[in-house]
Amino acid sequence: MTDMLLTHYNYWVVMVLMMIGFYIVIAQGNLVKKLVGLNIFQTSVFILYISAGKVSGGSAPILDDAISVYSNPLPHVLILTAIVVGIATTALGLALIIRLREAYGSAEEKDIQEQNQC
């Protein structure tokens, strides 16, 4: 068990973060906060990818004669674009929240649902 703890701790950190993000998304009423939760979730996925790409003893993947072991560059590429896409989608979500707030006068999920039922 302690063996597992030492070699797999990165996944566990990711998991805890992911679950916190997940919890915020499903349990909180405020839409802005939901988005923050979504961001946490997103970052946890980033961390999962990046930590999967790490090679112990490796160095950053920029070629240099003095270095022979590099970390895996592929996850870096994927995550790099994912971060920028993430901010774009977050902005889209925020814009939606602003419109909802203008339409319903509130950014709480509950209020909006109540108004819809009326």
Add this chain to the structure above:
Amino acid sequence: MLTVTTVTLLLVMALALSRAFVGPTVFDRILAANMFGTKTVLLIAVIGFLFGRPEFLDIAMVYALINFIGVIGMLRLIEYLEDENRNAHEDDV
């Protein structure tokens, strides 16, 4: 010595983080965030030297810039919010 500095920086970051948790006012939190940013700049610079690849200082530079931008943005918007609150109260009167 570099290692000692790294550990110290991490420790200070933890301290700043706890201030950000307790901080009674918003300004405490901004202060903590700002401090955290400076520490991050230093940490990245020191880590670059520790790993023997000091050409990655660009990142530290980005941090120095972004940190400033972030703090300014927060302060401006807080001012805006305060203004709005005050206006609302005046309307009530």
Add this chain to the structure above:
Amino acid sequence: MLVATAIGIAVNRDLLSVVMLSSIYGLLSANFFVTMDAVDVAFTEAAVGAGISPLLMFTTMAIVGRYEKLPHRWSLSALVLVSITGALLLVATMDMPAFGAPDAPAQQHVAPRYIEQSGQEVGIPNIVTSVLATYRGFDTFGEVTVIFTAGVGVLSLLMIGDRATKPLSSHLLKASQHKILRIVSKVLIAPILLFALYVQFHGDYGPGGGFQAGVIFAAAIIVYTMLFGLDSARQVIDQGWVRVMAAVGVLLYGAVGVVSMVNGGNFLDYDVLAKDPIHGQHYGIIVIELGVGITVAAVMVLIYFSFAGRLVDRGHQDD
């Protein structure tokens, strides 16, 4: 520390502090990326997670309101669901390779080829850039398009009934009091823009590239907007022009692909752009990174402008 910050975010009710903590969270995770050798990713996360996204959230908050209405309570069913999912994932990790193991499956598929061959095939030292721009050029093209689409989406959501710009509202005029801030940022904005260009064109040799440069460029303009008011920023940078630029970036990227097709290669095959493949790759990468940078910068500026525009408009309604 990441976990602690995340818990803090979950518990805190004041949205302002939540966003502050999420900014710290961004800084922390970027630190983590640096120690994981992912310098390019740390670069991006630095600019995005710690800078732009909290700013956007703040702006939203200025419009939507600062506090959550409902008192926070622990929702039992949600907690149960979350713990079940967590436990399942935990079981799943038992099969995962150990952290940092060089023989993990992720390390064996195409990555070694990238590391060994890209130096000769593409001829630039930064493997991340060469994979981004050449081996996975299609993906990146798609992602640029996604960003562009998101920008269009934000515009179409927030520009409805775009009111004619009225004179500055009272609180934005108050910005004139920030004398020190204004002077300092006047001094700083030019170096920031210059630095963005450096990041843009140095991306072949060190960490950096179009995505990061675009975000930094946009950040400089956003600072200007915050301190000098939206209207003066709109005078400096015409909004219609920015919209055009967002499209130009994507088109530039696509055009590279078309040109390489005309020259007899495949779509986005840069080998045919010059006499020998290495030079062709160089040209191709520089041009498409430029396209990426232009699009990202333009979209970020547009998004911020439309958010800030809402803020100003609301100020008018209140008056």
Add this chain to the structure above:
Amino acid sequence: MDVYELLSAILLAIGSFLLLSGGIGVLRFPDVYSRMHAAGITDTLGACLILLALMLLAGLSLVMVKLLMILAFLLITGPTSSHALGKAAWKSGVKPLMGKALNR
């Protein structure tokens, strides 16, 4: 060369000490303004010292120029953001603790 390394080690040590004291100050001081005092001063000086130490390690090269630029940025932005923070706090009506309130 040895002299440089020794010098940089000393600078690093002083810098770390300053940063640590600043961190403790931020945690322990009673109100926003005194916390700002603790953070602002130690931050700037400590960062200066650490960057100087790294510069000594780097020697004359591009790295040194970059460090110099970071230093310049920090020197400009640090005090500015402290100023803005203090001003905003004052304007929003946070009063500094004075006199008897301090002794509580």
